[in-house]
Amino acid sequence: MTQEAKCPCGETTLSIDGEPIGQFFCHCDDCQAVAGAAYLPISLYPRDAVKITAGEPVQWTYKTNPRTRCKTCGTVMFSEPPGAPFIAVKGNLLPEGQFKPSSHVMCQYAVRPVVDDLPHFKGFPAAFGGSDEMMDW
Numbered sequence: 064m065t066q067e068a069k070c071p072c073g074e075t076t077l078s079i080d081g082e083p084i085g086q087f088f089c090h091c092d093d094c095q096a097v098a099g100a101a102y103l104p105i106s107l108y109p110r111d112a113v114k115i116t117a118g119e120p121v122q123w124t125y126k127t128n129p130r131t132r133c134k135t136c137g138t139v140m141f142s143e144p145p146g147a148p149f150i151a152v153k154g155n156l157l158p159e160g161q162f163k164p165s166s167h168v169m170c171q172y173a174v175r176p177v178v179d180d181l182p183h184f185k186g187f188p189a190a191f192g193g194s195d196e197m198m199d200w
């Protein structure tokens with residue numbers, strides 16, 4: 064399966080091959096700082112599964128993760144955590160219905176507890192190099 068992720072202005076397009084490795088909401092301090100949001104929808108893929116097929120997005124780093132954004136509308140399209148074998152695409156850019164989060168991660172940084180029926184990991188799940196430690200909310 065190949066799908067497209069587009070920024071809101073339509074200039075920058077990503078082509079994504081195959082299924083995501085994982086989908087979740089990230090509460091890390093880096094996501095909060097660059098987005099001005101409490102947490103972000105993230106869809107993870109192997110690095111070679113994601114290609115830029117239209118637009119000339121620019122990359123910058125504020126804290127830790129290099130992030131790539133549309134040159135025209137400024138929307139962050141994806142980030143590439145240093146040393147990680149995956150690329151983190153913003154879940155809200157996927158075609159409708161394709162973002163199906165299974166957890167919240169990096170909840171140790173959460174602005175506020177989010178109470179829902181998904182698991183709330185303190186850091187990352189063990190499957191992504193974390194400890195599987197959970198928050199008590």
Ligand SMILES: [Zn+2]
Binds near residue numbers: 091169
């Ligand atoms: Zn994050």
Ligand SMILES: [Zn+2]
Binds near residue numbers: 072073134137
């Ligand atoms: Zn754009």
